[in-house]
Amino acid sequence: MTGADHPAPGRVLLRCEHLTVRRGKREVIADVSAELRAGEIVALLGPNGAGKSTLLDALAGALAPAEGRIERHGRVGIALQSPDLARRTVFANVTLALAWWGVPRPERTERAREALRAIGADHLARRRAATLSGGERRRVHLARAIAVRPDVLLLDEPFAGLDAEVRSNLLEDALSALRSSTRATLVVVHDRAEAWALADRLLILLDGRLAASGSPRDLLERPPTVAVARFLGFDGSLDDGHELLLTRPAHVALDPAGAFEARVTRASPLEDGARLELELDQGRVYAVAPLPAPRTGDAVRIRIDGGARFPLRETSAQFETPTYPPATPG
């Protein structure tokens, strides 16, 4: 999907215009317009309850829009968040999906093998689904979605519930398996690090509305609103009376020659240093310091490189935006 200001190569495979989706009487998605082009991998990000899964269900055709319209140019395949598999072997699960999709029987075996190989699950082919670990189940779940070769592939949190090492391995394999010049992929992720690793483009959904759309780098450098910046991990804020400067820990460095004087109000140990909460006259910022890190109560000087600036009068209405969890370090 791309916003109107980010034309992407490839033809449009899926487009929604002014899409509104309700669950019962509650409006979960409101006035979302976007499109998805061949060759793109797009990450859909948002906090819990933002409507990501509902948007995916609507795009897949599982939920009818209350308003707006969806154009699909090709078949849409979806892998739901829960990797529920049939009580069969891994291989049988993939061929079963191919049967549902309408793939002729003679082609199923080869396509199933190919998909399992692509996602690094070919060694699991003969295993019973019930004997798989959480990571292996996710791998097979992804293989099933890739095997059917949809024009548009929608993935709902494919890495949810995995420990860091398993997630990292699956992410690496998924990156190459999902890349296709003819397919458009929209993947819902909860962790920003996954979005950065996978996606050409981000869509940020806040309270059911499309709050931002763009490349990961552009959005990090120029978040369009305070709410989007907060969501992207801009957890520090300095107010000079005219504008609000939002910072991420990467923007803040301890520097004896720095322009700002600050006091450490909290130091949380990390593997290779500490995450510091720094109190300034103008506000509060966060930094990651290497060892030996300052302690709570220490006075330090800091330098701020970058950050996102917002005129105060434009942001005053957005100060109540809830603080989202900080980004995964790195």
Added chain:
Amino acid sequence: MKLIWDEIQRAVPLILHGNPTLFSVIGFTLQVALVATAAATVIGLPIGLAIGLGRFRGRQVLRVLANVSLAIPPVLVGTFLFVLFSPRAPLGSLHLIYTRRVVFVAQAILALPFVVALTAAAVQGLPPGLLAQARLLGAGRLQVWALALREARIGVMAAVIAALGVSLSEVAAVVILGGNIYDYNQTLASATLYEVNGGYYADAVAIAIVLIALILILMCGLALLQHQGNGIRLRFRSAA
């Protein structure tokens, strides 16, 4: 205790000497049980699947009705059917009362709620993501039903076992509708009642022993099938 032991001692020779009437009753009981269970399964499975998996209005009401019908005494069902099939009733023209056919009908009707309610419960217990994923990957209704049946096979087999149990052992409706006519439309259960009423306790015990043996053999076979799963897998493979 001694009385029971004495009756069993008198009953065993009756079984071993091969009473032709007893064999006829065994044959009829097996016919009734298998046909009624098969009919209840063929009719009940789709209804159970529809109640368990469907998304239509009134589904909850049907589910409650299916559960309630498990608890209705067979004597009430027998009485209701007797009224329905009596000569001047709407289905009187079928001339079923006091026939062999009515025994099949009664047992199938009594077995049906077990298949419906237990099948619905079994498929409702499946992980919802599995069936939703199948639908979203293009599976049609029959494919989703085949998947649900296969995944819930242990529960579905329990439904069939329960239906078979009812078909083998239920007696009240059979007696009301069939008349419990000697050497004509008696099942093992109704024949036991007949012998007890006539004071032929040794014959009643003999029939009861055969009935229990039959129940044990059939249930063990089904339980093996239920837990082994191989036979079921072969049966449903073509549906996938």
